[in-house]
Amino acid sequence: MKTLQTNRRGFLAGATATLALIAAAPSLAAGRTLNILSHRVHQTSLGEGEADLMAAWKQANDADLAFTTFDSNPLMDRLFREASLPETEFGVGYLVDNRPTSEIAKLFEPLDPWMEKDAIADFGDIAPGLIKGMTIDGKLIGIPVRTATQALFCNLDLLEQAGFSAPPTTLEELVAQAQKITDDKIATGMILASDLAVFPVMFARAFGGDFLTPDFTLLPDPAAMEQALTVLAGMFENGALPRSYATTKNDDQVTWMQQGRAAFTVLPFARAAQLNDPEQSKYPGRITAVGFPVAEALAGKTPMATVVEAWAMVIPANAKDKELAWSYIKQVASPETTLGMALNGNGPARVSTFSDPKLVEKNPLAAIEAEALANGRGAFPPFPEAARAQALFLEEVQLAVLGRKSPAEAVETITQRVTPLLP
Amino acid sequence: MAHTENRKWLVRPAWEDMVRKTTFLGVVPLLAPVQLLLLVVVILPSIYVVWLSFHVSSFGQTPEFTGWSNYLRVLSDPAFRSAMWNTIVIVVVAVHLEMLVALGMALLFNSGIPFRRILLVAVLAPYAVSEVVAVAMWRFLFDLDIGPITLLMQGLGLPILEWSFDPIDATVMIILLTIWMHLPFTFVILYAARLAMPSDLYEAARIDGATRMQCFWRVTLPLMGPAILVALLFRYIFAFRMFSEVWLLTGGGPARSTEVVAVYLYQEAFSYNAFGTASATALLMVAASLVLASGYIWLLRRQVKNAR
Numbered sequence: 001m002k003t004l005q006t007n008r009r010g011f012l013a014g015a016t017a018t019l020a021l022i023a024a025a026p027s028l029a030a031g032r033t034l035n036i037l038s039h040r041v042h043q044t045s046l047g048e049g050e051a052d053l054m055a056a057w058k059q060a061n062d063a064d065l066a067f068t069t070f071d072s073n074p075l076m077d078r079l080f081r082e083a084s085l086p087e088t089e090f091g092v093g094y095l096v097d098n099r100p101t102s103e104i105a106k107l108f109e110p111l112d113p114w115m116e117k118d119a120i121a122d123f124g125d126i127a128p129g130l131i132k133g134m135t136i137d138g139k140l141i142g143i144p145v146r147t148a149t150q151a152l153f154c155n156l157d158l159l160e161q162a163g164f165s166a167p168p169t170t171l172e173e174l175v176a177q178a179q180k181i182t183d184d185k186i187a188t189g190m191i192l193a194s195d196l197a198v199f200p201v202m203f204a205r206a207f208g209g210d211f212l213t214p215d216f217t218l219l220p221d222p223a224a225m226e227q228a229l230t231v232l233a234g235m236f237e238n239g240a241l242p243r244s245y246a247t248t249k250n251d252d253q254v255t256w257m258q259q260g261r262a263a264f265t266v267l268p269f270a271r272a273a274q275l276n277d278p279e280q281s282k283y284p285g286r287i288t289a290v291g292f293p294v295a296e297a298l299a300g301k302t303p304m305a306t307v308v309e310a311w312a313m314v315i316p317a318n319a320k321d322k323e324l325a326w327s328y329i330k331q332v333a334s335p336e337t338t339l340g341m342a343l344n345g346n347g348p349a350r351v352s353t354f355s356d357p358k359l360v361e362k363n364p365l366a367a368i369e370a371e372a373l374a375n376g377r378g379a380f381p382p383f384p385e386a387a388r389a390q391a392l393f394l395e396e397v398q399l400a401v402l403g404r405k406s407p408a409e410a411v412e413t414i415t416q417r418v419t420p421l422l423p
Numbered sequence: 424m425a426h427t428e429n430r431k432w433l434v435r436p437a438w439e440d441m442v443r444k445t446t447f448l449g450v451v452p453l454l455a456p457v458q459l460l461l462l463v464v465v466i467l468p469s470i471y472v473v474w475l476s477f478h479v480s481s482f483g484q485t486p487e488f489t490g491w492s493n494y495l496r497v498l499s500d501p502a503f504r505s506a507m508w509n510t511i512v513i514v515v516v517a518v519h520l521e522m523l524v525a526l527g528m529a530l531l532f533n534s535g536i537p538f539r540r541i542l543l544v545a546v547l548a549p550y551a552v553s554e555v556v557a558v559a560m561w562r563f564l565f566d567l568d569i570g571p572i573t574l575l576m577q578g579l580g581l582p583i584l585e586w587s588f589d590p591i592d593a594t595v596m597i598i599l600l601t602i603w604m605h606l607p608f609t610f611v612i613l614y615a616a617r618l619a620m621p622s623d624l625y626e627a628a629r630i631d632g633a634t635r636m637q638c639f640w641r642v643t644l645p646l647m648g649p650a651i652l653v654a655l656l657f658r659y660i661f662a663f664r665m666f667s668e669v670w671l672l673t674g675g676g677p678a679r680s681t682e683v684v685a686v687y688l689y690q691e692a693f694s695y696n697a698f699g700t701a702s703a704t705a706l707l708m709v710a711a712s713l714v715l716a717s718g719y720i721w722l723l724r725r726q727v728k729n730a731r
Contacts, residue, residue: 077693080482103483188568195674243567246677247587261568384481388695398678402588 031062034324037079038094040069041270042146042311045346046332053340057331063324072096083107083316090316091325095142097133097310098382105136109315112140114326120333125350133378134312142312143333144349146341148268149373150198150307151289151365153275158263161186167288170296171206174264175231178240181263189240191262193250197390198307199266200397201379203228205305206294211393211414212380216422222411227295229400229407236401246398257287266292268309269369273345289365291372308376310349342366347373385421392417476702486699493703502679503704506687507711513594513683514662514715517601522655524602525609530643533617550607558671561600586673590680593673597681600668605661609654616650617643649726656719663712684708 036043047053058064068090070078079093084107095108115123120143130144152174154167162181168174178189192199201211209224210217219225235241242248242262254274256262258281267275269289278284294304313332315325331337335350342348342359347369353359354370380386393414400410476493478486497503528546532539549557564572565584573583586596620643628638666685669675675682675690688708692701713720 073694077696080696084482101483103481106483194676243585244587247562247673385695388697391690391694395678398676402677404678 032321032324033064033066034092034321034328035066035068035090036092036094036328037068037070037075037082037090038092039072039075039311041346042094043067043069045146045341045344046337047340047344051344053337053344054328054331057328061324061327065328079314079316080104080107083318085318087318087320088316089320091319091321092328093314093316094145094311095134095314097130097144097312098378098380098386100134100136100141101382101384101386102137103384104382105139105141107317108141109317109319109322110139110141111143111315111326111329114322115140118326118330120330122335122350125335125352126333127349127351127373129377130310130312130349133310142314143329144310144312145332145338145346146311147347147349147373148270148309148311149347149369149376150202150266150292151269151272151369151372152292153257153265153267153271153287153289155187155257155260155263155283155287157283157286158187158260162263167290168293170293170299171203171231172296174293175235175240178235178264179238182238182240186263187260188242188256188262190235190264191242191248191253191256192245192266193248193253194246194398194401195249195394197379197393198309200225200228200232200393202266202292202307203232205307206292206298208295208298208302210305212389212418212422214377214381216381216383218418218422219411219415222415225414226407226411229397229410232397232401233403233407237403241401246402258282268347269365269372270345270347272363272365289368291368303375304372306372306376307379308373309378383421383423385423389418389421392421472702472705475698476706478699480698481696489699493699494707497700497703497707502682503684503687505679506675506682506684509594509681510663510665510683510685510711511715513598513601513665514659517598518655518658518662520598521602521606521609521658522651525606525613525654526647526651528606528610529613529617530639532614546610547607549604552604554604554667555671557604558600558668561596561603562672565596588677590677593677593681597668597672600672601662601665604668605658608661609658612650612654612657613647616647620646649723652719652723652726656716656723659716659719660712663708663715684711 052058054065068078069075075094076096076099079090079095082088082090083093093108100108120126126144127147130147131140134140134142134144152167156167158181159165159167159177162177162184164177164180168177174190181187182189197211204210204221204225204227207221207224207227209219209221209228211225212218213220232241236245244252250267253262253265253267254271257265257267257275258277260282272287272289275281275287276284281287292304292306293299294302313329315322315329319325332341333349335352338348338350338353339356339359342353342356343362348354348359351370354366354373359366380390383389396405396410396414396417399405400407405413475486477488477490479489479493480486532543536542552560564570565586567573567583567585567587576583584592584596586593624642624646625638628642633641664685665683666689669681669683669686670689673681675686684704685708688701688704691697691704
């Protein structure tokens with residue numbers, strides 16, 4: 001019987017060859033690799049395998065895509081860190097619209113010259129408001145690719161059990177329905193994350209107020225914010241918001257809704273598929289979405305300015321292969337890929353996609369989403385101290401909701417603490 | 424033959440001769456990789472952090488010298504002072520409670536309990552669990568609506584820990600979690616120290632008529648003193664850097680009421696991208712942990728001096 005014998009030289013040679021093969025693997029797979037920093041949602045909406053929307057582009061460019069994905073805040077941190085280096089391996093990054101300040105914009109490639117050289121097809125179809133959000137100091141730095149328009153999700157089964165035949169049409173109705181479901185011990189009325197400004201801002205806008213307007217007016221209607229905090233505090237006190245409100249995260253909202261532990265929540269329209277997924281949800285097909293309702297006093301007079309978060313594709317100014325990066329952006333922003341991504345659950349940045357028959361057939365919420373998007377805007381505009389201002393705002397909101405401060409005191413403190421941070 | 428074999432041990436090994444003959448310059452290349460590693464991984468980043476703490480710096484911004492203003496800004500921030508107070512309370516309570524529990528367990532194990540090996544594995548297990556998994560597990564166990572421990576306590580008519588609502592309950596929860604996660608470290612040090620103690624000392628004490636309690640105060644505790652001090656010192660330094668327990672459990676909430684200094688630092692650096700104030704916070708954190716542990720460092724030095 002022969003035994004396998006090895007000596008030191010043989011072992012070293014073998015190990016070196018293996019390492020060389022591993023190192024060469026990416027280059028063997030495709031001629032070029034485009035490294036992308038993104039949220040996982042951007043990768044999944046492009047599809048995989050046979051449903052890969054980028055298959056033809058990959059073949060035509062002899063290129064592969066390598067996604068590195070993070071949650072929103074760590075993603076922004078990594079993207080800015082990469083773009084601050086002398087050179088980065090990442091060709092494309094996904095940037096959220098409340099982050100680009102003048103300083104941040106300097107880290108990214110101005111895209112106007114690329115548009116002049118090799119324009120994106122039917123560029124005018126991309127929502128102008130989104131383009132404006134990515135134009136900093138007169139320079140276009142990102143191409144909008146995704147909108148996350150907030151909707152009010154409700155579990156129709158739980159509503160029926162409480163004797164309601166339709167979702168609420170005013171904020172007062174929403175609060176009353178949530179309270180009845182709680183009082184009847186069917187479920188918790190509503191679940192909201194406490195670490196995002198989106199939710200208190202939505203409630204304030206339902207009363208005609210806001211946190212910070214696009215022209216940096218802080219609390220344009222303090223009474224509206226006070227009303228919003230009073231409603232949220234009342235819901236918490238009466239059990240219509242869970243006792244775990246202060247530690248509830250975005251992911252908890254999804255699981256609570258899927259398990260029927262809560263009847264209402266506020267999430268982007270794109271979450272409808274996940275909430276109704278038969279493999280994950282106890283209520284497939286029974287969780288629907290409507291536009292977030294305004295207060296009774298404003299119903300029919302002022303449309304709800306729902307919170308819309310937009311994402312754009314950017315090229316770090318220090319990227320190595322900008323040609324390939326632009327080619328990718330151009331392909332992803334094209335009308336066909338936008339539609340393909342929308343069919344996969346992505347909120348489109350193109351206006352026409354919402355009325356595409358294929359999308360309307362597959363996604364009955366598309367029309368409602370388009371309507372909500374028409375009046376929507378970001379939770380707050382970008383400025384250097386925006387993250388700190390949001391944290392201070394949320395701290396005061398939590399104190400008011402948990403009953404440790406009166407809503408009036410909280411509103412006054414928000415003004416005192418946030419004003420020095422404004423540009 | 425046997426005589427020759429014995430003589431072999433009297434011959435000085437070749438490597439010892441080599442070391443004796445090697446000059447300082449000859450040794451440098453052997454030590455250089457380690458020194459270089461320390462320089463790159465520890466010393467240079469530390470110098471950079473000190474430099475950064477005197478500058479205003481963020482993404483897309485050229486650092487500007489600002490003197491001591493970052494330190495003043497951090498020290499005058501009520502959120503920092505609150506985070507520092509929370510850290511001190513959690514560290515002092517958790518470390519000392521942990522020490523008492525670990526000491527009790529080390530003595531219990533040494534006294535010869537049944538199923539010692541299985542119990543030893545059970546005690547050491549938390550150290551093998553990832554911090555993220557441990558916190559997720561605790562969040563589920565103590566969930567206010569469906570947590571098995573919460574339901575059990577409610578069933579028994581006991582008050583529940585409202586850790587996501589009440590700041591005191593949240594702090595208690597963080598302390599319990601910290602003790603559970605780090606108990607194995609303290610336990611192993613104390614148990615090893617107890618095992619190393621000669622049994623004849625106890626025999627002598629018993630012959631002299633010492634009670635069990637007297638044996639503990641006069642024999643066990645003084646001889647375990649150095650090990651207890653070392654464990655306390657390490658735990659003080661580690662606990663002061665506490666981050667994941669708080670970040671994953673409460674996120675510093677409700678309304679920043681359980682925020683510790685490491686979470687404050689993280690927010691400054693990675694949420695607000697204020698690298699100057701984050702660096703100043705880091706250095707203040709080092710200074711505070713040294714001040715807090717200085718009493719034990721002084722005791723340790725005194726013990727080392729006395730041992731000479």
